[in-house]
Amino acid sequence: MSVSDTAISLESELLVVQQAARIISRSDDPEGAIQGILRLLSQLLGLNRGRVLLVDPRTGALGIRYAYGLTADERARGRYAVGEGITGRVFQTGQVELVQDIDSEPDYLTRAVSRGVLPQEPVAFIALPIQQHEQSIGVLAVHRLRQRERPFQRDVALLQVIATLIAQVLRVNDLVAERTAQLLSENRLLKNRMESRGASYGIIGQSPALHQAINQTLQVAATKTTVLLLGESGTGKERFARMQHVASKRADGPFVSVNCAAIPANLLESELFGHEKGAFTGAQGVKKGRMELADGGTLFLDEIGDLDLELQAKLLRVLEYKVVQRVGGTRDIPVDVRIVAATHQNLQEAVNDGRFRLDLFYRLNVFPIRLPPLRARTGDVPILARHFLHAANQEYGRNQVFGTGALELLERFGWPGNIRQLENLVKRAVLMSTESVIRRELIQEILAEEEGICQPGVAAGTEPGGLPIAAAGGEAAPPAGPSALAPAPAQATAMGLAAAGGVSGNPFDSSEPGLRPYARVRHDERAHIEQALQRHHGNKTRAALSLGLTPRQLRYRIVKLGITTD
Ligand SMILES: Nc1ncnc2c1ncn2[C@@H]1O[C@H](COP(=O)(O)OP(=O)(O)OP(=O)(O)O)[C@@H](O)[C@H]1O
Numbered sequence: 036m037s038v039s040d041t042a043i044s045l046e047s048e049l050l051v052v053q054q055a056a057r058i059i060s061r062s063d064d065p066e067g068a069i070q071g072i073l074r075l076l077s078q079l080l081g082l083n084r085g086r087v088l089l090v091d092p093r094t095g096a097l098g099i100r101y102a103y104g105l106t107a108d109e110r111a112r113g114r115y116a117v118g119e120g121i122t123g124r125v126f127q128t129g130q131v132e133l134v135q136d137i138d139s140e141p142d143y144l145t146r147a148v149s150r151g152v153l154p155q156e157p158v159a160f161i162a163l164p165i166q167q168h169e170q171s172i173g174v175l176a177v178h179r180l181r182q183r184e185r186p187f188q189r190d191v192a193l194l195q196v197i198a199t200l201i202a203q204v205l206r207v208n209d210l211v212a213e214r215t216a217q218l219l220s221e222n223r224l225l226k227n228r229m230e231s232r233g234a235s236y237g238i239i240g241q242s243p244a245l246h247q248a249i250n251q252t253l254q255v256a257a258t259k260t261t262v263l264l265l266g267e268s269g270t271g272k273e274r275f276a277r278m279q280h281v282a283s284k285r286a287d288g289p290f291v292s293v294n295c296a297a298i299p300a301n302l303l304e305s306e307l308f309g310h311e312k313g314a315f316t317g318a319q320g321v322k323k324g325r326m327e328l329a330d331g332g333t334l335f336l337d338e339i340g341d342l343d344l345e346l347q348a349k350l351l352r353v354l355e356y357k358v359v360q361r362v363g364g365t366r367d368i369p370v371d372v373r374i375v376a377a378t379h380q381n382l383q384e385a386v387n388d389g390r391f392r393l394d395l396f397y398r399l400n401v402f403p404i405r406l407p408p409l410r411a412r413t414g415d416v417p418i419l420a421r422h423f424l425h426a427a428n429q430e431y432g433r434n435q436v437f438g439t440g441a442l443e444l445l446e447r448f449g450w451p452g453n454i455r456q457l458e459n460l461v462k463r464a465v466l467m468s469t470e471s472v473i474r475r476e477l478i479q480e481i482l483a484e485e486e487g488i489c490q491p492g493v494a495a496g497t498e499p500g501g502l503p504i505a506a507a508g509g510e511a512a513p514p515a516g517p518s519a520l521a522p523a524p525a526q527a528t529a530m531g532l533a534a535a536g537g538v539s540g541n542p543f544d545s546s547e548p549g550l551r552p553y554a555r556v557r558h559d560e561r562a563h564i565e566q567a568l569q570r571h572h573g574n575k576t577r578a579a580l581s582l583g584l585t586p587r588q589l590r591y592r593i594v595k596l597g598i599t600t601d
Pocket residue numbers: 237238239240266267268269270271272273274275337379454455458534540541542
């Protein structure tokens with residue numbers, strides 16, 4: 036090539052890059068941008084029939100997505116398995132391939148464009164990988180007449196620049212698509228919220244199983260009946276109890292909540308019924324119990340199955356005669372309380388074992404409402420996940436979106452810890468993600484960790500309340516698909532027990548021997564914990580909440596990771 040030829044060549048290369056940048060800045064979609072670039076390559080440099088092949092996520096094969104100078108049939112024919120022919124090999128190895136003469140290259144498949152369509156003189160083929168983060172995402176390929184003056188190396192060097200530009204166009208397009216999907220789903224979420232009956236009570240979800248429970252709760256709210264909420268840990272029993280209260284005539288009265296499993300047995304009696312002065316050592320004054328404090332309102336008794344037999348008898352008396360007697364007292368104090376009880380246990384079984392009074396069971400079981408586990412709430416996981424993502428974005432001042440495939444992974448999981456587990460997981464993903472997109476890979480990593488933590492332990496089939504599972508709307512199927520990420524139903528029971536054994540009713544607080552702590556300490560958590568402590572000015576309770584941990588778990592991590600606090 037002469038000096039003047041080189042100058043002309045340089046000029047046209049510069050022109051191609053300038054024009055390509057202009058096309059990209061003016062195009063709204065990758066179709067327009069990439070096709071425009073392929074047209075430039077053909078018109079200005081004679082690099083013809085340019086095509087960009089991308090992986091079809093459904094088949095895993097490479098197919099022509101964008102092309103210039105190819106007919107619809109040729110585009111349709113251009114499909115290659117990874118590793119197949121020159122194109123498949125370039126994708127697999129990430130290396131440029133230069134075929135000087137397609138007629139003498141056995142690996143050249145002549146699949147998309149028939150040989151007869153091409154000029155009779157020798158034709159070359161150049162294929163390059165399109166890469167993001169050093170991973171092949173596609174292939175850029177062109178034909179070139181062999182006898183042209185320009186050296187091959189110049190074309191290859193220019194095509195490498197073009198492949199990088201195309202990778203950028205695709206990346207921006209992915210980001211825009213993800214953001215648009217997020218906005219659309221937020222829109223849908225808002226619309227659903229406005230349409231859903233439970234939404235005004237903060238109950239998110241659209242599944243028939245959930246709606247059956249919402250309708251039953253709102254139906255019973257208008258009556259005076261005692262309500263029994265049955266459901267695994269984290270299914271929203273407390274939230275439903277609040278909804279029942281707010282929707283009832285007692286809405287202006289107090290809502291008092293007691294977790295019977297969280298208060299040591301020796302303190303529970305005076306906590307519930309109060310005590311008179313001097314009733315026991317340390318009882319220096321008169322104290323009203325929660326029953327009295329709930330007068331005119333609703334008393335939510337969570338984990339009722341953990342109430343001992345003596346207290347069961349006292350509760351029965353309240354239900355029958357509407358009076359309480361404080362510990363150490365003899366006076367009957369009238370109380371007007373609506374009881375909403377909840378349990379994750381099989382109360383019928385507890386009755387059979389002599390752990391629960393039959394007469395109390397009948398009194399409580401007047402209107403049982405079964406809260407479906409998350410795995411039976413078809414379609415609710417993405418709605419809830421987006422809701423929690425939105426909340427976490429607000430809380431941590433982020434603007435993250437779920438990447439492609441992330442929600443599908445969440446949907447396939449079995450959720451033994453139900454909505455609480457999903458809520459904590461989304462918070463964790465927001466904190467751990469270093470990009471604006473929460474990638475599928477990060478979700479996979481966190482789910483794998485969750486799966487390792489939820490251990491099978493107790494036999495399945497102990498449905499809370501002992502009622503057939505179909506009562507939840509007939510949807511209580513095992514998690515969809517034979518996913519390695521979907522735990523067996525037995526694990527749900529193990530999680531339920533973990534919650535009952537702990538003092539907070541939180542599945543993170545497993546004190547059950549034999550169960551591993553719910554969340555393991557990871558060394559890469561240090562920075563998040565330090566940031567959270569800083570944000571909350573060293574307040575460990577708030578920092579723990581923001582991290583989706585219990586204060587106990589946070590303290591454990593602080594010690595384990597040797598984090599210094601004031
Ligand atoms: N339908 C829902 N929409 C949005 N958030 C929900 C929903 N149901 C539950 N939650 C949230 O999930 C978490 C667990 O709910 P809740 O404490 O009511 O469950 P629970 O069944 O009482 O659990 P446990 O038996 O362990 O006490 C809470 O943070 C609650 O706000």
